[in-house]
Amino acid sequence: MRPILPHAKLLALSATLTVNGQGDVAKHLLMKCFRVISSAPTKENISLVVLQRPPLSSKVSSKETYNFVLQPVLQSLKSKGQNFPLTIIYLSGTMDWMKNIILNNLAKDPHESPLKIVFATIALSMGADLRHVLQVIHIGPPKNMEAYIQQVGRAGRSGDECIAVLYFNNSDLGRQGVSKSVGKYCRNDVMCRKNFINSYFGYDATDTGFACKKCDVCNTDLKCSWQFKEPLMLDKKGVVRNAISMYVQTLKLTTITELHVE
Numbered sequence: 001m002r003p004i005l006p007h008a009k010l011l012a013l014s015a016t017l018t019v020n021g022q023g024d025v026a027k028h029l030l031m032k033c034f035r036v037i038s039s040a041p042t043k044e045n046i047s048l049v050v051l052q053r054p055p056l057s058s059k060v061s062s063k064e065t066y067n068f069v070l071q072p073v074l075q076s077l078k079s080k081g082q083n084f085p086l087t088i089i090y091l092s093g094t095m096d097w098m099k100n101i102i103l104n105n106l107a108k109d110p111h112e113s114p115l116k117i118v119f120a121t122i123a124l125s126m127g128a129d130l131r132h133v134l135q136v137i138h139i140g141p142p143k144n145m146e147a148y149i150q151q152v153g154r155a156g157r158s159g160d161e162c163i164a165v166l167y168f169n170n171s172d173l174g175r176q177g178v179s180k181s182v183g184k185y186c187r188n189d190v191m192c193r194k195n196f197i198n199s200y201f202g203y204d205a206t207d208t209g210f211a212c213k214k215c216d217v218c219n220t221d222l223k224c225s226w227q228f229k230e231p232l233m234l235d236k237k238g239v240v241r242n243a244i245s246m247y248v249q250t251l252k253l254t255t256i257t258e259l260h261v262e
């Protein structure tokens with residue numbers, strides 16, 4: 001565009017970019033004199049918690065490592081009913097037809113929507129204004145910190161206090177394509193998680209002794225209600241199917257699509 005419109009003003013927007021990445025964008029767009037307007041990626045109203053789920057072993061199957069998280073969450077949904085906070089659980093494989101129904105209902109006021117839990121792919125809600133999500137749960141981390149912070153950012157857009165909980169085991173961190181930074185973030189138990197993330201993206205994180213009270217490193221109490229103890233015995237796809245069936249039935253749909261869970 002520069003040769004055609006040499007004096008045009010350019011605006012480049014990005015949801016998640018490191019400070020180094022900002023320079024790369026400016027370079028590729030041939031911006032010689034530019035101003036950056038940005039804010040640190042962590043949000044004040046989102047608490048961050050990271051916990052381990054059981055490692056795979058001869059005694060613990062892959063199914064059980066998923067059920068370790070899914071069953072307590074679904075039990076909580078069952079007992080709280082309409083009062084269960086709107087929650088996104090990041091898995092893979094949601095179908096397109098289902099995605100549209102999910103997005104339409106997620107955008108509604110919680111009292112008007114039948115949805116309480118959404119099992120999501122990484123693409124869910126790109127560009128959508130989902131204001132009422134209060135919990136984001138990862139069963140296994142995304143591949144990089146950029147994806148993580150975008151997915152965590154689905155919560156709390158109403159300004160209400162919310163929480164993002166990430167469960168991992170060694171197999172998750174050994175998955176192809178999972179970055180070293182994600183591994184460090186998961187295993188970190190010293191540095192404030194918000195400082196860790198801000199530092200990764202090139203923002204100020206000088207005061208690592210600062211107790212933010214909004215991450216499990218600064219405030220271990222945050223872990224309490226998310227530290228599940230016993231591996232569960234239900235089939236993992238069965239658990240996911242039951243949850244999907246709950247809201248599909250509410251939406252008066254007849255087809256239930258099996259989710260693929262890695």
Ligand SMILES: [Zn+2]
Nearest residue numbers: 192212215218
């Ligand atoms: Zn902290």
